[in-house]
Amino acid sequence: MTCITPELTKEWNTCGPVYAKDWVIPRVEIFKKFLKYLDGKNVLEIGSNAGVFAYEIAKVANTYIGIEKEEAFYRQAMITAKHMKSDNHRFINGDIFSETLNSDINAFVGLFVLYHLSDLEVDALRLHILPLCEVVVIQLRLEKRKTKKNSYGFERPENTIRFLKDLGFKIKKCSVQPVKEQFVTIVAKAA
Numbered sequence: 001m002t003c004i005t006p007e008l009t010k011e012w013n014t015c016g017p018v019y020a021k022d023w024v025i026p027r028v029e030i031f032k033k034f035l036k037y038l039d040g041k042n043v044l045e046i047g048s049n050a051g052v053f054a055y056e057i058a059k060v061a062n063t064y065i066g067i068e069k070e071e072a073f074y075r076q077a078m079i080t081a082k083h084m085k086s087d088n089h090r091f092i093n094g095d096i097f098s099e100t101l102n103s104d105i106n107a108f109v110g111l112f113v114l115y116h117l118s119d120l121e122v123d124a125l126r127l128h129i130l131p132l133c134e135v136v137v138i139q140l141r142l143e144k145r146k147t148k149k150n151s152y153g154f155e156r157p158e159n160t161i162r163f164l165k166d167l168g169f170k171i172k173k174c175s176v177q178p179v180k181e182q183f184v185t186i187v188a189k190a191a
Helices: 006-013 019-038 052-060 071-083 119-132 157-166
Strands: 042-046 063-068 089-093 107-111 135-141 169-178 182-190
Touching: 006 071, 019 052, 019 107, 019 135, 019 169, 019 182, 042 052, 052 063, 052 071, 052 089, 052 107, 063 071, 071 089, 107 119, 135 157, 157 169, 157 182
Parallel strands: 042 063, 042 107, 063 089, 107 135
Antiparallel strands: 135 182, 169 182
């Protein structure tokens, strides 16, 4: 069962449309089986949305930082944070270039977000964030993306896997889940 209650959803609605309710929340239970890879890690999530996955990640992680650049989603994440039972988390309203990051992170989570990043943001991820990480957990929708903003082709799992392998990661798990539109979870570990 997730942290999502009618009261929380009502609070989210004060910030704007609740994107998490229709697409993200049904996938939380599936995501939970990948939490073991984040156990005890210092996790950075880019595109934290309303913080639904953060709620679960913070239960197992040493620390959690969620970055969300959309103001409404950030405000929803702050509402979620009030309901979280730990104090090992924080949300940043910003982007991948945020100066408030530190080098203590050793795990990266990118759920349905890589194809939304610009080439410049992907380069920052490749050069400054992923080299710090022992583990990476990425989820992608398996459909043609209208929101594709970079030239890396992350809408195709094989391109994402090649990107991670080129950075020296070994693919630990690649799992396709058919929920509404199918999606894939890729777990990679540093070599």
